[in-house]
Structure formats: structure tokens, C-alpha cells
Amino acid sequence: VANNRLPGEFDLIARYFKPLAANMPGAVGLDDDVCTFAPAPGDELVFTADALVAGIHFLPHDPADLVARKMLRVNLSDLAAKGARPIGYLMATAFSPDVDEAWVASFCEGLAADQAEFGIGLMGGDTVATPGPLTLSLTAIGTVPAGRAPRRSGAKAGDVVLVSGSIGDGALGLKVLRNEFLGLDETSRRFLSNRYHLPQPRVDLGRALMLSGLVHAMMDVSDGIVADLAHIAEASHLAATLRANAVPVSEPAAAILADDMSWLPLVLTGGDDYELLLTAAPDSVPDLLGIAAELDMPLTVVGEIAAGEGVTVVDRDGAVLELASQGFRHF
Amino acid sequence: VANNRLPGEFDLIARYFKPLAANMPGAVGLDDDVCTFAPAPGDELVFTADALVAGIHFLPHDPADLVARKMLRVNLSDLAAKGARPIGYLMATAFSPDVDEAWVASFCEGLAADQAEFGIGLMGGDTVATPGPLTLSLTAIGTVPAGRAPRRSGAKAGDVVLVSGSIGDGALGLKVLRNEFLGLDETSRRFLSNRYHLPQPRVDLGRALMLSGLVHAMMDVSDGIVADLAHIAEASHLAATLRANAVPVSEPAAAILADDMSWLPLVLTGGDDYELLLTAAPDSVPDLLGIAAELDMPLTVVGEIAAGEGVTVVDRDGAVLELASQGFRHF
Numbered sequence: 001v002a003n004n005r006l007p008g009e010f011d012l013i014a015r016y017f018k019p020l021a022a023n024m025p026g027a028v029g030l031d032d033d034v035c036t037f038a039p040a041p042g043d044e045l046v047f048t049a050d051a052l053v054a055g056i057h058f059l060p061h062d063p064a065d066l067v068a069r070k071m072l073r074v075n076l077s078d079l080a081a082k083g084a085r086p087i088g089y090l091m092a093t094a095f096s097p098d099v100d101e102a103w104v105a106s107f108c109e110g111l112a113a114d115q116a117e118f119g120i121g122l123m124g125g126d127t128v129a130t131p132g133p134l135t136l137s138l139t140a141i142g143t144v145p146a147g148r149a150p151r152r153s154g155a156k157a158g159d160v161v162l163v164s165g166s167i168g169d170g171a172l173g174l175k176v177l178r179n180e181f182l183g184l185d186e187t188s189r190r191f192l193s194n195r196y197h198l199p200q201p202r203v204d205l206g207r208a209l210m211l212s213g214l215v216h217a218m219m220d221v222s223d224g225i226v227a228d229l230a231h232i233a234e235a236s237h238l239a240a241t242l243r244a245n246a247v248p249v250s251e252p253a254a255a256i257l258a259d260d261m262s263w264l265p266l267v268l269t270g271g272d273d274y275e276l277l278l279t280a281a282p283d284s285v286p287d288l289l290g291i292a293a294e295l296d297m298p299l300t301v302v303g304e305i306a307a308g309e310g311v312t313v314v315d316r317d318g319a320v321l322e323l324a325s326q327g328f329r330h331f
Numbered sequence: 332v333a334n335n336r337l338p339g340e341f342d343l344i345a346r347y348f349k350p351l352a353a354n355m356p357g358a359v360g361l362d363d364d365v366c367t368f369a370p371a372p373g374d375e376l377v378f379t380a381d382a383l384v385a386g387i388h389f390l391p392h393d394p395a396d397l398v399a400r401k402m403l404r405v406n407l408s409d410l411a412a413k414g415a416r417p418i419g420y421l422m423a424t425a426f427s428p429d430v431d432e433a434w435v436a437s438f439c440e441g442l443a444a445d446q447a448e449f450g451i452g453l454m455g456g457d458t459v460a461t462p463g464p465l466t467l468s469l470t471a472i473g474t475v476p477a478g479r480a481p482r483r484s485g486a487k488a489g490d491v492v493l494v495s496g497s498i499g500d501g502a503l504g505l506k507v508l509r510n511e512f513l514g515l516d517e518t519s520r521r522f523l524s525n526r527y528h529l530p531q532p533r534v535d536l537g538r539a540l541m542l543s544g545l546v547h548a549m550m551d552v553s554d555g556i557v558a559d560l561a562h563i564a565e566a567s568h569l570a571a572t573l574r575a576n577a578v579p580v581s582e583p584a585a586a587i588l589a590d591d592m593s594w595l596p597l598v599l600t601g602g603d604d605y606e607l608l609l610t611a612a613p614d615s616v617p618d619l620l621g622i623a624a625e626l627d628m629p630l631t632v633v634g635e636i637a638a639g640e641g642v643t644v645v646d647r648d649g650a651v652l653e654l655a656s657q658g659f660r661h662f
Binding site: 124 | 357363365367369372382387423425459468482484
């Protein structure tokens with residue numbers, strides 16, 4: 001699969017990828033087949049991997065730098081939910097015939113921007129050509145004190161459920177990009193689309209919560225708060241209740257819901273939130289809220305864990321809300 | 332992209348991928364977003380990544396279990412060339428519409444077979460659907476005593492160049508699969524095609540060579556011995572000479588060359604060898620050959636390192652051989 005719009009593989013690596021590995025000594029300028037990395041004594045490594053296909057996981061005409069940054073941030077969000085300090089990533093790119101050098105340049109600018117913002121570096125990867133859609137995959141690596149990463153499975157009966165930030169913005173932002181909510185003011189529209197394009201992995205909050213030792217289970221919200229709470233419930237062999245009216249929403253999302261409550265299922269199941277979802281004992285709540293307040297991050301109690309199985313979403317008056325779908329499934 | 336030939340994402344993971352993570356405690360049965368891993372004190376981690384596209388890096392009708400095993404082995408070969416002990420891998424799969432459950436089942440059987448053979452486990456990954464060709468990507472992870480991994484860049488002027496096993500079998504094996512060499516006996520044909528499908532990463536030899544402390548530079552031969560020796564020369568800012576007549580070939584390859592020497596460039600540049608290519612001081616050669624002999628592995632001196640740049644391939648009588656291409660480039 002020749003791609004005449006791109007320099008050859010080795011030139012592409014030299015021009016665009018090597019600079020991204022400059023701050024990663026073990027990658028030796030990508031001049032070797034491997035990257036080495038030694039964690040600090042007492043730390044262990046945390047790994048997560050993701051694959052993205054153009055037309056499925058991002059829009060083909062999304063700006064390349066935003067595609068890059070979202071790809072990194074989605075994975076840093078997984079690390080954040082384990083209290084891990086992000087270190088770097090390996091990236092495999094399969095470039096489609098429509099990808100030209102300007103696209104790669106912009107993509108790598110996006111990577112560079114977020115590498116600087118989150119203090120990470122490129123550790124290696126592979127670059128190939130594909131006749132199919134542009135496909136990106138990434139393994140992100142972080143470190144955490146050994147044995148301290150909160151799992152999905154640690155929830156206990158009697159725990160409360162908390163979530164950081166606001167829920168639903170990413171899913172509503174995608175609708176904005178697809179020309180819904182045209183009556184909304186421009187600032188709100190930009191806020192929501194930005195939340196879709198550029199999630200904020202809660203790295204500092206995740207680390208502080210992990211270090212507190214008060215968190216029983218934690219994960220990030222990517223498939224929607226209902227589906228991800230179901231993951232915690234299932235892994236912990238318990239049931240969860242989510243109080244829909246307690247779920248924190250941003251002002252633009254609140255305005256949309258005030259106008260038309262039928263968007264509520266999308267807020268609860270649309271995903272792309274990248275907030276932290278956790279459970280802890282009720283008497284830990286004041287300490288947890290204090291930790292979040294120090295980082296200027298909202299943290300909100302949204303539900304409870306009990307014996308049983310599954311997630312029940314309840315309304316303001318305690319009535320059970322039936323949702324058509326629990327969240328995004330990949331196929 | 333619905334794929335009605337496959338179970339849903341969560342079922343696919345539960346049925347086929349979870350069993351592959353059973354021996355990896357930090358992967359907690361793939362029931363979390365991350366895998367954790369703590370190297371032994373004094374060890375560091377070694378990472379390498381690869382992407383494979385159906386129709387480019389493997390033949391669309393190659394048996395799925397062999398595709399899986401080759402994907403793993405190619406990456407274990409990179410780890411072997413750094414003396415690393417393989418630990419596990421993260422894998423991203425983008426399944427095309429033609430992939431059915433039988434394909435996935437066979438693919439995972441191949442993974443399971445090689446996990447058992449090499450003592451590794453699945454550490455995580457991602458499973459998505461793509462309208463394009465089946466695309467696989469993998470990050471392989473190993474451990475090595477900190478600071479001990481031989482790099483491409485360590486060659487010294489005056490070093491000799493050595494290579495393990497035999498060179499050219501993989502490239503000739505691909506020709507066999509494409510119906511060349513029909514005059515060759517069936518055993519030889521099977522030997523060569525097997526070398527293409529199922530390379531043998533030199534894990535034990537790589538580790539023993541690294542532990543000897545005698546290796547200055549080492550990498551595995553994937554792009555062809557000429558191209559990969561050029562990588563060592565370039566990274567080390569030196570020149571290399573390769574003596575074509577010294578390059579070790581298998582009996583079937585020797586038979587092909589005896590019949591028609593015009594296959595020599597393919598042997599030297601075809602790639603897919605996955606042997607170890609290393610440099611060391613001339614007086615280390617007896618010790619290195621002894622280490623290889625203990626593991627029943629051939630190790631052969633094939634050239635020298637000197638001041639200058641580039642690779643010169645010389646004939647039996649010292650005449651320079653011009654090769655049309657130094658090896659496989661991806662685009």
C-alpha cells in the first residue's frame with residue numbers, strides 16, 4: 001500500500017516521532033527496537049490499551065491534533081482512576097491512503113502538547129500503511145505504589161457512590177458537533193463540544209484519592225455512568241443504586257435538560273465523560289470531599305452499594321427509571 | 332460497524348480473551364481497565380510494539396492460529412535481542428466484517444499455545460470493529476537486569492559481527508507459500524514455509540548472550556540481515572562489512588542457492604529471519620560460540636565493524652556485491 005502523500009517510514013519516524021521520544025531516555029531516540037523503563041523502588045507499573053478507528057471512534061474530519069490529544073487523554077483517564085502517575089505510551093499507527101503529511105504533523109503537534117501538559121513521553125511504537133480506515137492504537141503506562149491501585153471489584157455493601165466533575169457533557173458535545181441544540185448559546189455549544197474533544201483526565205484527583213486509602217473501588221466513566229457503575233457492581237458482586245437527580249451536570253447540560261428532560265438517558269448512558277467514579281464508606285465522604293475541594297474539583301455522592309446485583313436508576317421521588325440501553329457497546 | 336458473525340464485545344472478551352489472562356494476576360481476569368505488574372528488584376521493563384494489517388503483514392487466508400503465534404513471536408524476538416525475559420502483552424484487535432467466531436477461536440488457540448510455550452500471559456487490550464482489513468497491534472513486555480539490555484548503538488570499531496541460526500528461510504518460505512520452488516522436495520518446502528509462519532524467537536540464547544556481558548550491540552533480524560546490520564552501523568556511527576559467503580543458510584536454502592545464485596539477494600534482504608545479530612570483540616568469539624553451543628544454537632561470524640559508515644556486502648573473493656534494495660520498507 002504505497003502512500004505517496006507521506007514520506008517513507010524512516011523519514012516519517014525521524015521527522016515526527018523521534019522528537020516525541022526526546023524526553024524518554026529508555027527510548028534512545030527510537031533508534032532501538034525497544035524502550036526500557038525502571039519504576040522507582042516500591043512502585044509497580046500500570047498498563048492500559050486502546051484502539052481507535054476513523055469513522056467509528058472519531059470523526060474523519062476531526063482536527064488531527066484533537067484526535068491525538070483525546071486518544072492520549074482517554075488512556076490517561078484510565079491510569080488516573082488507578083491513582084497512577086502517567087509515564088508514557090507506545091503507539092501503533094496504521095495510516096490510510098487519505099492521510100497526508102500535514103495530518104501527521106498536526107497529529108504529532110497534538111501529542112507534543114499533551115506530552116508537555118501531562119509530563120509523559122513516547123516510548124516506542126510502529127508505523128504501517130493500511131488500505132482501510134486510519135487506525136490508531138496505544139498502550140499507556142503509569143506507575144503506582146505497589147498494590148495500591150483501586151480496582152473495580154473493591155466496592156463494599158453500604159458504600160456510597162461518588163463521581164467527579166459533571167456527567168453528560170461529552171455525549172451532548174457530540175450532538176452539538178452533529179448540529180443538535182442549535183438554539184443553545186455559542187459559549188455553551190463550545191463548552192460541550194470541547195468536553196467531547198478534549199476530556200480532562202483527573203490525574204491529580206485520582207492520585208490524591210488513591211493515596212487517601214479511603215477509596216474501595218474506582219474507575220473512569222467512559223461507557224456512561226450507568227454502564228460503568230454496572231461494571232463496578234458486577235466486579236464487586238453487589239448491586240448499585242444511582243440517583244438520577246443527584247448526578248452532577250454542567251450549566252449547559254442543565255439548560256438542555258430544563259428544556260427537554262428526554263435528554264436525560266443520553267446524559268446517563270452516552271459516555272465519553274472521563275470523570276472518576278468511586279465507592280467508599282459513608283463516613284469517608286467528608287474527607288474525600290475535602291481532598292477534591294483542595295484540587296478545586298467537584299465530587300458528588302450519587303448513589304449507594306448494597307447486596308444484590310445490577311444497577312437501579314431512581315428518579316427524584318425514588319421511582320425506578322427504565323433506560324433503553326445501559327451505554328455504548330462497541331459492536 | 333455491526334459484525335453479526337461475532338458475539339458482542341463483552342461476550343467475546345469473556346469467552347476468548349479472559350482465559351488468556353488467567354495466569355496474569357495483575358490483569359484481574361480483564362475485569363478492570365488496567366493491568367498492574369511489578370518487576371523484581373533490580374530489573375527494568377522492556378517494551379516493544381508492532382502493528383499488523385491483513386493483506387500486508389500476513390496473508391488473509393493464513394491460518395488464524397499461525398497469525399497469532401507469528402505476531403507474538405516477532406515481538407518476543409525483539410525482547411530476546413535485548414536479553415529480556417518475556418512477561419506478557421497487551422493486544423488491540425480491530426476485527427473486519429469477514430472475521431467470524433471460528434477465526435477468533437483459532438486465533439486465541441494460537442495465542443494460548445505460545446503463551447504456554449514462552450511462559451507469558453495477556454495483560455489487557457481492546458477489541459473494536461473496523462470496516463477495513465483486520466488489524467492487530469501488540470505491545471510486548473519483558474524484564475531485564477537494569478541497564479544491561481544491549482542496544483543497536485553499542486558496536487565498536489574492530490568488532491566482529493555474528494548471527495544465530497540460518498538466514499533467508501523466512502523470505503524463501505514466503506515464496507514457497509506463493510508457489511515458487513515447486514521442484515523442491517516436500518520436506519524442504521515445509522521447513523521453509525514453517526520458518527516463515529512460525530519463527531523461533533531466540534529467548535534463551537539472547538538472555539545467555541546478554542548475561543555474558545560480552546555483547547556490544549544486538550538486535551533481531553527482521554528487515555533482512557543487510558538492512559539490520561545497517562541499523563547497527565548507523566546507530567553506532569560506524570561501518571560494517573558483511574561477508575555473503577559466511578552467512579549461514581539452512582540445507583533447503585543452500586539447495587535453492589546451489590541451483591540458482593540469483594536468490595542470494597532475497598536471502599540477504601528478504602527479512603523475516605528473527606535470528607539474533609550481534610557484535611563483540613574478536614577475542615570474545617570463543618566464549619560466545621561456547622554459550623551458543625550449550626544451547627544447541629549455531630552462531631556464526633559473518634562480518635566486521637570498522638570506522639566509516641554504511642554496510643558493504645562482499646563476495647567470496649572480496650568483490651563488493653551491489654544489492655538493489657537493502658531490505659523491506661513498510662511504505
